[in-house]
Amino acid sequence: MQGSHLQNITDNGFTVIEDVYSKDEILAVLRHIREADTDSDTFRKSAGLFAIRQFLKEVPGTSKVIFNDRLSQIITELFGEGYFVVKSIYFDKPEESNWFVAWHQDLTISVDQKVELPGFGPWTVKQNQFAVQPPLNILEDNFTIRIHLDDADEGNGALKVVPGSHLKGVYRPETIDWNAETETTCCVKAGGIMIMRPLLLHASNRTTNSKPRKVMHIEFSRAALPQEINWAEKAEL
Template sequence: MNLDNHKNLITDNGFTVINNIFSDEEIEKISEVIQHIDISKETFRKSEDLFAIRQFLKEIPEVSELIFNENIRTIIKEIFGGKYFVVKSIYFDKPEKSNWYVAYHQDLTISVDKKIELPNFRSWTTKQNQFAVQPPLDILENIFTIRIHLDDTDENNGALKVVPKSHTKGIYRPEAIDWSIETERICNIQSGGIMIMKPLTLHGSNRTTDGRRRRVIHIEFSDMELPQDLKWSEKLN
């Protein structure tokens, strides 16, 4: 697996797509584990439009050995670096009838274990005893996100759309996008493929038009410790 090209694409554009990271059999096993979980927990969100599991790897630890196969471990080591660890994980299932639309945005918050006053940590929120905060820019710039696709995804079932190179522009408000200079890219990904993205890359998704479901596992990685007594609430080595 030659990853230098992908590393350069992430640095330059803020994202890359790598297919064939998981076999059909591996995807089947991951799907099976998810199908047999107790969905009554408060970290699970279920509606007609969306089924989501926050703190996914903490809630379903048995899925970890399936997700961190040899390919993923090699990618983390060679593209991110040997000291990177998980800091957040979410599972999304946008079912067949879902008409879910996500406007352009950057991922600007991290999950932490408590709320304390720190310089340049702002916009605190709490969801289900989970503290989230917008940290200083250098912490966000250091994060890599892997999105594992359990279904084929294209422009007809809500594939992610991104603005290449937007990750280099700091906090970039969607209403400030100048479409005379920016371009939009739709990221088609096969089942078993992954997208790697920097959280500051502007991204969104359109509504599904062909009634196919879209299941994605979203995992964020960092190699930075947080200041003072603040800790990553979902840290997994």
């Protein structure tokens, strides 16, 4: 079973695994989120989006639920040892959301400070968080797990991807040749996960079916950064 998922990740840049979390585990995560202090700058609240950056730090009670035996086994079997968390975000896209995300790759990592280093750049700062594009080999080895707390499909903004685009380095959206590329929608049931490489081109449509979409987005790496900078959110598994 895991062999086919590994092949999907290698060839297509993503895979979907269902039934990683029970209904009780989903409810436990949502309870921790409801009880969190939302006054921090890492919480973003609007009519179309509720998001929590540095999610595992802000809502630490979720960690034991998220890293259950099933997920730990999946990570070990697909990627081996040595990985750690480097970024975590929670997205709640409400029923009335008109929010969408254009085609892009996840080209930056979060670090603790800005230092000019060979191979690192450009730099950005968002909500007092430094982000930088690292050398390509780091992005090629990183992976992201998206944990779905609601069913996601074409109607409520499930992720669209371009299979195989993770193998093409930095792939600017404006240069996509839609005569050669195809897109597919990654439908995932509540309790399931989508695993993807950060260089996979992905996008998300507006919600059209009045259904919510709550997702936890967790990025993993095993890269050692130059001694001048550190991972901003590093957490051991």
